[in-house]
Amino acid sequence: MKTKRTVFGIFGKFVAETMTLLDSGAHPGLLHGILQGDYWLFSRINQDWISPFLDGLFLFMRESELWVPFYLFLLVFITLNFRKKGWWWASYLGMTAIISDLLSSKLIKDTLVRRTRPCGDPLLADTIRFLANYCPTNSSFTSSHACNHFAMAFFIYRTLQHTSRWWGLVFVWAFLISYAQVYVGVHFPLDVTCGAILGSFIGWQLSRLFRFQFGALHSQPHNPSHA
Numbered sequence: 001m002k003t004k005r006t007v008f009g010i011f012g013k014f015v016a017e018t019m020t021l022l023d024s025g026a027h028p029g030l031l032h033g034i035l036q037g038d039y040w041l042f043s044r045i046n047q048d049w050i051s052p053f054l055d056g057l058f059l060f061m062r063e064s065e066l067w068v069p070f071y072l073f074l075l076v077f078i079t080l081n082f083r084k085k086g087w088w089w090a091s092y093l094g095m096t097a098i099i100s101d102l103l104s105s106k107l108i109k110d111t112l113v114r115r116t117r118p119c120g121d122p123l124l125a126d127t128i129r130f131l132a133n134y135c136p137t138n139s140s141f142t143s144s145h146a147c148n149h150f151a152m153a154f155f156i157y158r159t160l161q162h163t164s165r166w167w168g169l170v171f172v173w174a175f176l177i178s179y180a181q182v183y184v185g186v187h188f189p190l191d192v193t194c195g196a197i198l199g200s201f202i203g204w205q206l207s208r209l210f211r212f213q214f215g216a217l218h219s220q221p222h223n224p225s226h227a
Contacts, residue, residue: 038190042118045182045189046129058180059131062145074156081163085214093155096206100151100199101144108198109139116140119185131184143187146178146195147202154203159210162218174199 060066074093078086118124119135153174160167178196181187 034190038188041189042182043127045179046118046185047127050129050183054183055131058176058183061177061180062132062184082217085217088214089159089210089217092159092206092210093152096151096155096203097148099206100147100202103202104142104144104147104195104198105138108142109144113141114139115188115191117186118188128185130186132186135186140187141191142195142198143178143181143191144195145181146174146187146192147199149174149177150196150199151203151206152199154200155207155210156203158204158207159217162216 075090078089080086082089117135117140118128119130119132120137121128150171153170156170157167174196178192181192182189
């Protein structure tokens with residue numbers, strides 16, 4: 001336990017000391033190159049690779065209410081097909097979303113890292129296309145949207161991949177929602193990329209825990225007599 005605390009302490013200190021450079025002028029070699037690439041890619045996504053159709057599409061995809069039917073479908077599908085184990089699955093999915101949000105929003109944003117969002121950066125005020133309704137005032141790093149949705153996507157795929165190959169499409173879902181954060185101007189690509197990596201790791205770990213406790217889920221015909 002002491003070793004784990006030491007590792008997390010070193011990692012946290014490293015992230016904090018490195019990422020505070022994001023809002024300063026002290027960008028040493030490698031970090032400077034990464035940030036230059038980050039700003040370049042942001043300008044391409046936000047200002048060049050655009051169209052009126054994509055403006056409406058990505059604004060629409062960011063609305064959480066849009067995905068309520070999808071979550072309801074997951075709940076109905078999993079409980080009808082796997083009954084008690086399905087309810088445990090739904091609980092684990094909810095736990096995955098909560099843990100990913102706490103780590104991204106509370107631990108990293110509020111404690112370790114402070115990075116100005118592109119929509120709040122005065123240096124970008126004359127060039128940015130800001131399409132969202134408001135610009136959040138908390139840190140830009142990491143993207144909680146990316147972290148949460150990739151965590152859920154990884155958990156869904158890893159636990160349901162044996163029921164249908166189509167579950168791989170959840171990664172397209174997570175990617176488009178993450179991409180939308182850059183397109184509308186609320187995150188840099190680096191924020192989204194790191195959020196996606198963190199979320200994937202969380203989803204992978206929770207899927208391992210679920211499979212360890214309940215085993216893999218496989219397609220099976222529904223028998224009304226067992227309902």
